[in-house]
Amino acid sequence: MKSTGQTECRSSATAATEWLAHAHSVPPQARAEWADQRLAMLPLGKRFDAVRIPADVLHAALITPHPAAEGPLLEQLLGGPVIQDDERWVYPLVPLGGAVRWRSRAAAYLGHGSWLGVPQVDQLAPPGAYWVVPMCEPGRLCALARVAELVEVGAARLGRGVS
Template sequence: MDWNLGRPALLRTGVAFDAVRIREPLVHAAVGSPHPERVSDELAEALDGPVIHDPAAWYYALVRAGTAGTWRSPLATVKGRDSWLAVPRVDRLGPIGVHWAVPPAPGRRLCQIEAVSMLLPAGQEKRGGLAPVTASIERRPAPAPLRPCSETPIPPVGELDSEQYAGRACYACGTSLWRGAEYGGWARGFAGVHNLDTEVWACPNGELA
């Protein structure tokens, strides 16, 4: 088991739990802060369940298995059956590497789906309600330009949902693929000694992620 080596273990979702994958800026907007201690406290109170933080860009709220089949919010995706999640050892509390923002604990069950669903629009509303542009804001560096999905770095297997893993959705943005998809390359990952490498595909015609 990778936990014995201090590394996250890749566990199959859709069995003991599903995982709602939420973009980091959305969570920080919802709780009103990017500071780890504040985020952990707010998520623990709001969701009352375990949450994993991947500093690369994501939070994963662990919810009951089967959620992927009924999920409808466009603000997050759900890892369900036939997908995998990098799960840190229970004592990995960050801030470096994949860690628990809210660790499992006695008496703490999985996150409530209704609470996760409420968190998402709250964060989106706060992100949309930013202060007007001022001279001080104008002096900040310009955001990095968007790039085609096919030029986006390929994430590890543990960050793909089942559709991306199967090649039916763009590995960069999650859009369903029908025809004309561009070959992306290989996503890499292991579950113990089992090689989970898979070929991934991107949106056609240079669409932007």
């Protein structure tokens, strides 16, 4: 796996790929999509959920002068994998079932019934969707409370209401 400055992943790319693939009802289809397009559409609500955060909210929360510093900072703050999709959206992967607790209007909680374009585990830079914080350990996800705090800080700095 390529190194981007984040803490080295402790498990193999194969284990992370298999864990992600099994979010799909037909895991071979997810693996085929990664092989063909480097992106697989995975249903949320089976193994993980996600929060769709506008990139400007994230940048306002982190206030770092160097975009390259965002990955390590997010890893430290959230403790789990984060996907960047173009320059507009960031998706921390979170444990199942947080929709009932999610109160922010500045970011959307995506759970059962939603789908997410998930890049191949070694896609660590553009073009296309990529891992800002890679999936290092199968099942290790971002803490929802920390994601909520990050969104709250970023939205407050931009003057947007969060609840």
